[in-house]
Amino acid sequence: MNYQAPLRDMRFVWHEMFDVTGHCQHLGLDLDRDTLDGILEEAGRFTAEVIAPLNRNSDEQGCQLLGTEVSTPDGFREAYRQYVDNGWASMTGPMAYGGQGLPQMASACVHEMLMAASLSFRIYSGLTEGAVLAVHRHGSEALRQTWLGKMVSGEWTGTMCLTEPQAGTDLALLRTRAQPQADGSYLITGNKIFISGGEQDLTDNTIHLVLxxxxxxxxxxxxxxxxxxxxxxxxxxxxxxxxxxxxxxMGIKGASTCVMNFDGAQGWLVGEPNQGLSCMFTMMNDARFQVGLQGLGIAEAAFQGGLAYARERLQSRSLTGAVAPDKVADPIIVHPDVRRMLLTQKSLTEGCRMLGAYTARQLDLEHGAPDPEDRRAAMRRAALLIPIVKGFFTDVGQEVASLGVQLYGGHGYIREWGMEQLMRDSRITQLYEGTNGIQALDLVRRKLMGDGGAELHALVEELSQHVEAAGHQPRLQEMAGAVSQRLEEWRALGKTIIEACQRDPQEIGAVSVDFLAYSAYVLLAGLWLQAAVRAGETLTDGTGESAFYQAKLQTADFYWRRVLPRASAHREALLGGANCLMAMPASDFSC
Incomplete structure (x- = not known):
């Protein structure tokens, strides 16, 4: 399966929906359109030519443990050296420590490419970027001066060491101990599991952040x-x-997932004593956004594979008669059910790319907007969106990969075509950095109930502006009406959920997963309407490639007619209440 970065769609999202150049200027960054497009194109070449060819073998070979040393799959060390030498590792790092300081909105597309090309390869650098963020924001100046430079450059990698055998999501159960020493350091003793990149042969040093x-x-x-x-x-x-x-x-076999033993290892405190969780959440929020992008990358790779196969695979004739009479059968892309699967893949993948860019914009503004009030507003918006991005994008990655297997038929189930690897690799994204159920709880309990629905109301108001803009295009009025109705329903549903959860705390867990999915489908509908408005304007002006913009309009039409109705099922399910979940005694679950 050959991966090629979807540069045209990325440029549409960047320039035509969210004005990434103006965004960078607002942040005080001197990045013009030519520079940004050059980054995009070079990243597309690097991921397609250097990283993607490693993916299949990394799954076949995996990592090997020899004593206490870990070897990564063939080609990873050489590719990682190119990754560092070409400056990709330092792309988002703070400039004071040798980084390039690129905003999330610019880097997110590059990260998506890496994840689509080889999720296993990307995991090593992804965790390092999160570790850099935590040390930069919470570490002492001595720690920053000692360790950050080589972490930012990629010469050293970083990890997150949270989970222990008895403590998964429940960090209150952690047992790892830190003993103070006279020189100000600490001796760390304990065992951590599921540590991505805990040991590897890509770099000479690894900096562990340990709770x-x-x-x-x-x-x-x-x-x-x-x-x-x-x-x-x-x-x-x-x-x-x-x-x-x-x-x-099950998957990501080229990424070393380690049991790490700390036997009186010397370490240094990051941040204040007993404040480790808040420090780690700096890293976790970034990690959750990045995991969302992992789901998006997998979805894009699966869509590309499914589309290529559907254009080439000959099976049966079209229901309306032969489309390719010179061939023994028609390509399967002529069949309505195949079109349904491809358009589902396309509409979900491209919709998530829009939401990813929008969320990245909020993350940038949270830390870089000149106006303090703008920073606070962006922080509230990012907080609301992060659990949706992590939870929904990774669900989409699994669904789109599964559709890819289905498009290939029996060939999708065997290893030769690479589609089953995408499905296996994507499964972990729904689990790590907080399972998707945990993301849904966070959305309802901390975000929706935390401010009484105020931020949800503000987001609905913003999306409603695109409904008004769509009203000026006759071809979009029906879609605009449907999106407007959903936005008002979303606002009302948020109020209903808050009231139910205040009456019965069990409702928080009972409604959360369905509410997250409902929210995501409506969010994507608002963004697809925005994309359709832009595509319609360009077609009217006659200034762009008509096929590209017609495809945008047609995909938007498919989304609101065939995908957005899923929101109704989630709404009905969550309104079913907690009692049907909790009434049965645990003992009665047995057969």
Whole structure:
């Protein structure tokens, strides 16, 4: 399966929907359109020519543990060296420590390409960027000066060490200990599992960010601190830590997922004592956005594979008669059910790309907007969107990959074509960095109930502006009416949910997954309407490629007619209440 970055669609989202050049200027960054497009094109070439060819073998070969050393699949070391030498690793890093300081809105497309080309390869650098973020924002100046430069450049990698055998999502159960030393450092002792990139042969050093408890720490999550624990100390000695095992996994086999043992390893406190969880959430929010992009990358790769196959595979004749009479059968793309699957893939993938760019814009403004009130507004908007992006994009990645398998038929089920690998690789994205159920709980409990629905109301108001703009185009009036109705329904549903959850806390868990899905489908409808308005304007002006913009209008039409109705099922399900879930005694679940 050959991956090619969807540059035309990315440029449409960048320039025609969200004005990425103006966005960069607003942030005080000197990045013009030619420079940004050059980054996009070079990233497309690098991912297609260097990274994508590694994906199949990385799944076949996987990582190997020899003693306590881990070897990555053939080609990963050489590709990673190119990745670092060409500046991709430092793309988002702070400029004060050698980074390029590119905004999320510019980098998100590049990250999507990497994830589509080889999710296993991208995992190593993705965790490093999150670690850089946490150390830069919360570490002391001494820590930043000592460690950040080589992390930013990619010469060293970083990890997140949260999970332990007895503690998955519930970090209150953490047992790893940190013992203070006279020199201001700490000795870290404990075991961590599911550590992506915990040991590898891409770099000489790995900087672990480890959650642990101080001796006098209070119980629960309020007693967790964050520590920087390097594999190699500044004097060249190896720290007292090691990889105890590699996990045998369903997918992402080219990414080393390690059991890490810390046996009195020297580390340094990041941030304040007992404030480790808030420090780690700086990293977690970025990681959750990045995992959402993983789902998007997988979806794009699956759509490309399915589309190529549908154009080439000959099976049966069209229901209206032969389309390719010179051939033994017609290509399967002529069949309505194949069109349904392809358009579902296309509308979900391109819709998520729009929402990803919009969310990246909020993340940039949260930290870089000149006006403090704009920063606060963007922080509230990003907080609302992050669980939706993580949860929905990864669900989409799994669905689109599954549709890809279906498009290939029996050939999709065997390894030769690569589609089943995408389905296996995508499955983890719904689990790590907080399962999608946890994202849904966060959306309802912390975001919707946290402000009484105020931010949801503000988002509905913003999206409603596109409904008004669409009213000037006759061909979009029907879609605009449907989107307007959904937006008002979304606002009212949020109010209904808040009232139900205040009466019965069990409702929080009962409604959350369906509410997240409902919210995502309506969000995408608003963005597809915005895209359709822009496409219609361009077609009227006669200034763009007509086929591209006609396809935008037709995909938008498919989305609101055939995909948006899913929201109704989620609404009806969540209104069913918690009692039907909780009434049955646990003992009665047995057969």
């Amino acid at each position: 642990a408890r101080l001796p006098d720490a209070p119980a629960g999550v309020k007693g967790i601190s964050l520590f920087l624990v390097p594999k190699i100390l500044t004097d060249g000695r190896r720290n007292e830590l090691s990889c105890g095992a590699l996990e045998h996994k």
